[in-house]
Amino acid sequence: MAVYTPVTPAQLDTLLADYDLGTCIDFKGIEGGIENTNYFVTLEQDGKQTEYVLTLFEEFSYEEMPFFVELGQWLAQRQVPVPYAIEDRHGIGLKQLNGRPAFLQPRFVGGHRDQQELTPTNCASIGRALARFHLAGQDFFLTRQAHRGVFWWRRESENIAPRLSHEDAGLLTEEVRLFDELRQTHGESLPRGIIHGDLFHDNALFVGDEVEAILDIYNAATAFWLFDLAIVANDWCVNPDGSIDPARERALLDAYAEVRSFADVERQTWPQLCRTAAMRFWLSRLIPWLGISQASRQGGEMKLKDPDExxxxxxxxxxxxxxL
Incomplete structure (x- = not known):
């Protein structure tokens, strides 16, 4: 989370006038994160203070947002702890603020864990939570193509290849080709549905050793469930040198399978999907690292993450x- 688009107290008060949630006594920008602008908002009503999160979306148009409004509410209604757009007194959750689509959402009370503090118990907890996320969304009535999915990485890998070393360009091109091959061979048989798409460790909150909430569902799309699990494994189970901790990964996979069993085709394709998940985020980090701007962001410098990781x-x- 970060602040790219400023919000004034007057603008916030105008937005809050549509709700019956109380009076704003404090709001402050949230630093960290990558894609959206976020504020903590504290409201007081009848002597009680309640905290919320206001998110302004930097990379989506207003017309793209109903998918996320519906998905957040769908998952929350099925006891999957995710942020969702709170509806105002007219039943409207999607707002517009400072030229950006915006949500007012509940704030969860848990805390983050540093990557190298994650334990097998933590990884088991996110494994179960992700499987429940997948099953809760399997009959969701909307679909969405990932905005940084297969067509995106085909195009962008070709665009940046001339700016990479011969070795890196070859590695990137080969991984894109291998996923195309997997998709052609197994695409019809791999289980799919709504995925989170960005469930790195900083998109989860903990109470004790257990995951309390899954945050930032705004990369959600319709895709292979196993690809989503591979994203988690590559981040939650990784050592500083890039190798995978087998104890954490085993805990993650076993806990996920307790909730949703793996199909044989998933066992067959797991090795490549772990590679594809690493390639996808390597590419998305390379683009800003090479100084290629993202025109959709209104203001502020994008926070860079090291692609070499x-x-x-x-x-x-x-x-x-x-x-697997």
Missing amino acids: LKRILLARIAQPAV
Whole structure:
């Protein structure tokens, strides 16, 4: 989370006038994160203070947002702890603020865990939570193509290849080709549905050792469930050198399978999907790292993350194929 688009107290008061949630006594920008502008908002009503999160979306148009409004409310109604757009007194959750689509959402009370503090118990907890997320969304009535999915990485890998070393360009091109091959061979048989799409460790909150909430569902799309699990494994179970901690990964996979069993085709495709997940985030980090601007962001500098971290994970997944 971060602040790219400023919000004034007067603008916030105008938005809050549509709700019956109380009077604003404090709001402040949330630093950290990558894609959207976020504020903590404290409201007081009848002597009681309640905290909320206001999110302004930097990369989506107003017309793209109903999918996320419906998905957040759908999951929350099925006891999946995710942020969702709170409806105003007229039943409207999607707002517009400072030229950006915006939500007012509940704030969860849990805390983050640093990556190298994650334990097998933590990984088991997110495994169960992700499986419940997948099953809760399997009959969701809307679909969405990932905005950074297969067509995006085909195009962007070609665009940036001339700016990479010969070795890196070849690695990127080969991983894109291998996923195309997997998709052609197994695309019809791999279980799919709504995925989170960005469930890194900083998009979860903990109370004790258990996951209390899954945050930032705004990369959600209709895709292979196993790809979503591979994203988690590559982040939650990784060592500083890019290798995978087998104890954490085993805990993650076993806990997920307790809620949703794996199909045989998923066991077959898991090694490549772990590589594809690493490639996708290596590519999305390379683009801003190379100074290629993202025109959709209104203001502020994008916070950069080191692409070599994901390259190391990709190389580790190639050297030591994953086992489901």
